[in-house]
Amino acid sequence: MASCVTELMTSCSNIMLSVTALRCSYRLFKDHRAPSVGLFLLGLSAALCIFPSSSSYFASIQREAEWAGEVLAPALVSFDFLWLSEDRHTAHILLCGSCLLLGLCDWISADALTLMTRCLGLSSLSCCLTVCLFASNALGAVGGVALSLPLLLAPSIETNSFATHISTAVTDCPTKWLLKGSMSLGCWASTQALGKFLLDVTDKGHIGI
Numbered sequence: 354m355a356s357c358v359t360e361l362m363t364s365c366s367n368i369m370l371s372v373t374a375l376r377c378s379y380r381l382f383k384d385h386r387a388p389s390v391g392l393f394l395l396g397l398s399a400a401l402c403i404f405p406s407s408s409s410y411f412a413s414i415q416r417e418a419e420w421a422g423e424v425l426a427p428a429l430v431s432f433d434f435l436w437l438s439e440d441r442h443t444a445h446i447l448l449c450g451s452c453l454l455l456g457l458c459d460w461i462s463a464d465a466l467t468l469m470t471r472c473l474g475l476s477s478l479s480c481c482l483t484v485c486l487f488a489s490n491a492l493g494a495v496g497g498v499a500l501s502l503p504l505l506l507a508p509s510i511e512t513n514s515f516a517t518h519i520s521t522a523v524t525d526c527p528t529k530w531l532l533k534g535s536m537s538l539g540c541w542a543s544t545q546a547l548g549k550f551l552l553d554v555t556d557k558g559h560i561g562i
Contacts, residue, residue, distance in 0.1 A: 359526050364403050366533035371399035373537040374426075377544040385547050387436070387448075391422075391429030392540055398422035399533070424451055424473060426536070427500040430543045431481040434493060437547075437554050438484050447480060474504025485546065488553065493546030499539030503532050 374396030381389040398418035406412045428451035435444035454469050461469070481497030484490075506528075 360405050362530055363405070363526065366530045367399045367403045370533045370537045370540075371396045371403065374399060374540045377540040380544055381547065384551055385433050388426075388430040388433045388543065388547060391426040392543075394418075395422035395426040395536065395540070421455060423503045423536075424454060424470065427477040427481070427497065427504065427539075428473065430500060430547070431477040431484075431497065433547060434481055434484040434550065437550055438488070440484075443480060447476060450476065470504055474501045477501055478505070485550075488550060490546050490550055490553075492542045493550060496539045496542030496544075496546050499535045499542060501539075502535050506532070 374392045378389045378392040378396060381392065398415075398421065401418050402415045406415060428447055432444045432448050435441070435447065451473055454473055457469075458466060478497050478501040481501075482494050485493035485497065
């Protein structure tokens with residue numbers, strides 16, 4: 354009975370994240386392509402994890418997709434904040450770093466992967482916070498923190514199995530549910546913040562002209 358309740362709660366948290374992320378991705382697509390792609394991948398990975406799998410192969414695919422979504426979503430949201438603030442060099446560095454991490458995940462040790470995951474999470478968060486704090490965009494700061502939590506809570510492990518490493522940021526089910534809820538909040542907050550930031554940048558451009 355307890356296991357059924359746990360599976361149901363996990364599925365519900367994934368449904369909530371998937372619906373929120375995909376809806377926000379759709380809303381962002383016209384003016385913010387990079388974060389739209391990031392949230393689409395996050396929503397797609399959550400959708401893949403709605404149904405628990407007894408197949409080890411499919412379960413491994415679910416974990417890899419979940420990890421990739423958690424890596425790319427905050428990085429691409431921060432990329433757009435940097436791009437709109439005209440810090441193009443930092444934006445490209447962050448984008449290249451996230452793609453490099455995805456490309457190297459099968460070639461580096463678990464400890465190195467853990468370290469690089471945390472570094473990318475901190476980099477994405479610090480870029481987002483820097484832009485949002487200077488722009489007085491509180492929702493952007495909240496969204497950046499909420500989206501980056503799974504990366505920042507990635508555990509240290511000793512195994513070299515990539516699938517084991519990315520199984521989840523934490524093993525405690527209530528914490529998993531809270532993180533899914535946090536990412537759902539992050540999707541909504543980031544969508545609102547990017548729209549506001551674009552309006553602010555556009556208004557400043559018109560005033561400058």
